[in-house]
Amino acid sequence: MGRTLANKKEIVAELKELLTGFELALVIDYKGLSVAEITDLRNRLSSKGAVCKVTKNTLMRIAVEGDDNWQPIQTFLKDASAFVLVKDDLGGAIKEYQAFQKDTKKTVLRGGVMEGQALDENDIKAITDLPSKEELIARIAGAINAVPTKLGVGLNAVPTKLAVGIKEVPASLTRAIKAVSEQEES
Known part of the structure; x- marks a missing residue:
């Protein structure tokens, strides 16, 4: 059974609220990850003040609608998407994701958004040097x-x-x- 309209609205409201507290969002293709691997990624990121959120692209698209700060994320919404939301330690969280990516070899970084700007993989790697x-x-x-x-x-x-x-x-x-x-x- 699918989600109800009320349940979807609840998720969109939660996403909107969640996005207000974060500075950077990375969009990754998580296809092929097991529940244990997603949990491992979440645990690694939590120590850096980051969150990994798996949600439908449509719900994220609705959540960022009208928000200029997060609008560019729509260009990365396709297939199975997970969102790494980073608050403070931008470089540390990205390094944790890169270490996870190196260990599992299953995820692909599509891009990210920070301060209303779409970031490609090179921009994101540059943040880790800061x-x-x-x-x-x-x-x-x-x-x-x-x-x-x-x-x-x-x-x-x-x-x-x-x-x-x-x-x-x-x-x-x-x-x-x-x-x-x-x-x-x-």
């Missing part, structure tokens, strides 16, 4: 921490150089007087 959120925070913290250190070193150098300069004044003055007196004698 540093994670934690790495960026660490880099920024390191840069912020380095500023006072460099400022302190610079400020400490000023009095030292000034003292060296002041110490050199009498010696320079003595040499100048000596040079002038030698010139007058000759």
